[in-house]
Amino acid sequence: MSEISAPKGVRDILPDESWKWDYVFGVLRKTAADFGFSEVHLPIFEHTELFSRGIGDTTDVVEKEMYTFTDKGGRSITLRPEATASMVRSYLEHRMGTLPQPVKLWCAGPMFRYERPQKGRYRQFWQVDFESLGSASPYADAEIIALSLEAFRRLGLSRLEVVINSVGCPACRPDYRRRLTEYFSSREGDLCETCRDRMGRNPLRILDCKKESCRQVTEDAPSVYESLCGECREHFDAVRSSLDGLGAVYRLDKRLVRGLDYYTKTAYEVLSGALGSQNAVCGGGRYDNLAEAIGGPHVPGVGFAAGVDRILMVMEQEGCSFGKEPRLDVFGVALDFRSRAAILSVVDLLRKNGISADMDFNDRSMKAQMKAASARNARLACILGEDELTRGTVAVKDLTTGEQKEIAGEGLAQAVKEMLSTLKG
RNA sequence: GUGAGCGUAGUUCAAUCGGUUAGAGCACUGGACUGUGGCUCCAGAUGUUGGGGGUUCGAGUCCCCUCGCUCACCCCA
Structure with missing residues (x-):
């Protein structure tokens, strides 16, 4: 049509929509305050190595989805693909370890990933990000999950499914990995090509392959629970019983592994039945090694990111209320x-x-x-x-x-x- | 990166088998109503049929290329 157009995968939020965004941010802001989270504003670009070291060199996000460029000073800069690494960087840079722990922060803003756009997926998309830093307690995990569910409840989202899992820690994951590799080797012929490739690099990822043939293989794969070390098992049990205590409904899913390297112990996602293929509306978990991975001291943390574009889409789909549209007097x-x-x-x-x-x-x-x-x-x-x-x-x-x-x-x-x-x- | 579908006015869509000047609703502007909106009626403006090439006497329509959009895979918010 017109040769004047925004780049692929990005879009304008126009007045007929922007007031709805204001409403959603208002609800999220209040929810954050009710749970004792303070807002921070973080830069949308960082040194590339923050992400390559934090998120993991071999993850898809780092390998092929980052908007990376060299600035005029010769530095390698990347438009943030997610906020957790920045959050932890900020915590370390500003010595927040000296504050009473945990430090609970949230932020909102655009993230950038170079991917082929489709329904519910953009190259610039908005996330709200909540992080609880400095506590290893399973109650911190439960609080984070409860916070995300309360935010969605207040926004009126109903057709949600919460799935949780534990991905272990550096002490027990190698053992699990070994057992998985052993098992998958015995069934190698039944796996798809990409999964055979994953065996060497990251066998955990085979678990969330959506191909029917692979799903049948993973059905009988060894469960994480048997491999979890005492600490991880105890932690996971405590998270689950506090969620039960809070009346949260969730489903255990041993296939949930998530795409970022920094997760330890708890991993969870919230899925919406009102969306298409890109149905994750929120994802998060614990990342006790992230601070060290980016060169800092040991700082445990847990948090989640929720996609604002997708939240709006689900609300629209479910006919949720956006309050009243501002009107000229x-x-x-x-x-x-x-x-x-x-x-x-x-x-x-x-x-x-x-x-x-x-x-x-x-x-x-x-x-x-x-x-x-x-x-x-x-x-x-x-x-x-x-x-x-x-x-x-x-x-x-x-x-x-x-x-x-x-x-x-x-x-x-x-x-x-x-x-x-x-x-x- | 891979695969499929789709590109006609601001928008939603028409246009016979390839046939003459590409139409309609909504929206927009003006008028009927020289001091009053919504309803009604009338009039008006708006197109490189995404772009380029080819076949043909003739292409919005068929073929090729390209760009864009959409959906799906991969992965994720």
Whole structure:
């Protein structure tokens, strides 16, 4: 169509949608505060090595999905593909280890991944990210999961499924890995090509292959639970019993492994039945080795990221409420050349009194201005003509009922406020 | 990166087997209604049929290339 267009995989959030985003962020902000999380604003680009070391060199995200470039100072810079690594970097850089632990932070903003776009997947997408840093307690895990579920509940999402798993720790994962490799070797012929490739690199990933043939093989694969070390097993049991205590409904899924290297112990995802193929609305878990991986001291942490684009999509699909759409209070209408100059002052006066007001700037007919007032869905029209000018008044019309009254100029702001408050809605 | 489907006005869609000047609803602008919106009626504006090449007397329609969009795989939010 037009040669003017945004790059592939990115999009504009226009006014008919942006107010809904405001609503969602408002709910999330309040939920964060209720759970004791403070907001931080982080940069959207970082040194490339933060991600390559933190997320893992062999992950898909780092191998082929990063927006990486060299800046004018010769540094390798990457547009963040996720926020957790930045969060931990910020914690370390600002010595938050000296604060009372855990430090609970959240942030919101765009993430970038070079992928082929499809439904629910963009190259720039928004996430809200919650991280609880400095505590190894299973209750921190449970709190994080509970927080994500409460946020979704408040937004009105219903068709959700929570799946959790434990991916072990450096003490027990090698053993599990060995047992998996052993098992898959015996069934190698039944695996797909990519899974055979995964055997050497990361056999855990075979578990979440969606091919039917591979799923049959993984059905009988050794379970993580038998391989978990005492500490991991205890931790996982504690997370589950606290979730039970909170009344959270979840499903254990031994196939859930997640794509980032830094996860230890708890891994979880929240899936929506209202989405298509890209149905994860939130994902997270514990990452006790991430801080060390990026060159810091040992700092345990747990957190999750939720996709805002997908949340909006699910809400739309499920018919959730977005609160009320912001509405213009007053539209100023002028009859002729003289009143046009005066109506600007009227609009200005209203604005300075906290009343939202707008007017026509194209010298259009009164009828056209009234039409514009309706099109803008204004509550009231303030009309000015010769008669009003000589009398020093303004005609105020309720655009819902059609009632109109004439109000003296001095009392206008007050009178409009009163009319708006009785309208309400 | 791989596969499939689709590209006609701002938008949703028409256009016979390949046939003459590419149409309609909605939206937009103006008017009927020279001081009042929503309803009604009338009028108007808007297209490189995504782009390029080919076949043909003739292409929106068929073929090739390309770009874009969409969905799926991979992976994830």
